[in-house]
Amino acid sequence: MEVFKPKRVLFEQKSIDYPLGEKLYEKFRRNPDVIVKIIGSHNRVMGIPGKNPQEGFREAKQTLVVGVRKGGEFQTCKPSAHYQLPLSTSCPGMCEYCYLHTTLGKKPYLRIYVNIHEILAKAREYINERLPEITVFEGAATSDPLALEHLTGNLEESIKFFASQSHGRFRFVTKYTNVDSLLNITHGGNTRFRFSINTPFVITKYEHNTPALDDRLEAARKVAAAGYPLGFIIGPVIVYEGWEVDYKTLFLNLQSGLARVAKEPLTFEIITHRYTARAKKNIMDIFPKNNLPMDDSQRQLKYGQFGYTKYLYSKEEMKNINQIFEGLVEKYLPNSKIEYFV
């Protein structure tokens, strides 16, 4: 699949003072197919067209905002890490169930930060504060950073930075496959590369504009061969007719393709399908014909980290899904570890 090419790029004024901002400005300014504008703040983005929510969403997903991340604290990031590492926001994918429907609303334009060295300096402060504990940072809490790596190089910078941190660890997750620029850099085993995977049924039906499963697994093999610690997020686990057989096939695929290449135990994070009322409303506007399972009466409620109430599968279903995944991991990849199930 081709790498992301924006239709319009909005530069926060100050971003051009940084080498990466200047480089991108020169690159896009010369491209007659791209609309380039200077804006005052990366938080006040106006003028993304769209006559209806579907069109507005598509236009936003082709809009790139280049900004400077101001100081301020990093958000915490349970359960996968201690802190978020803010590298970018949103991604070119159009997954119907995307968790960003809650936080980014109907126009989830893409945003990248050009001041990576300042961001990493802040990460170093957090690492020092928690010594002698190890501090873990998540690079994909609000985006898929690999989908934007060809523009920013921010993952490469972060991976190299964490390679030199005895008490800092980095992890991120992606559905994308442009891993080549990251294979021959020094990572020191301090970055865990995770791929978000699912059954071909879920990918085809809900994950528009993202690479196919086989391509993700091929990228995962390359990453494992480059010696990175490797993991998988399986999510959202969706219960549909035939789901158990499909997830079993997924594990058979992992067993045959990855068990021998991975140099250390694989990790799994299993995330069952959930939604918030806000996400549901946005999803119904953007994908009016979707058939995601969102019948509130079939769900249990849970209060989330940022004050949003989540609709989860019922307790019995969660228990059943959990048991099935524990069984799959034990049977097909017994040396690997489930980090969490939610």
Ligand code: SF4
């Ligand atoms: S790839 Fe991830 S961040 Fe991008 S739309 Fe899909 S779920 Fe959302």
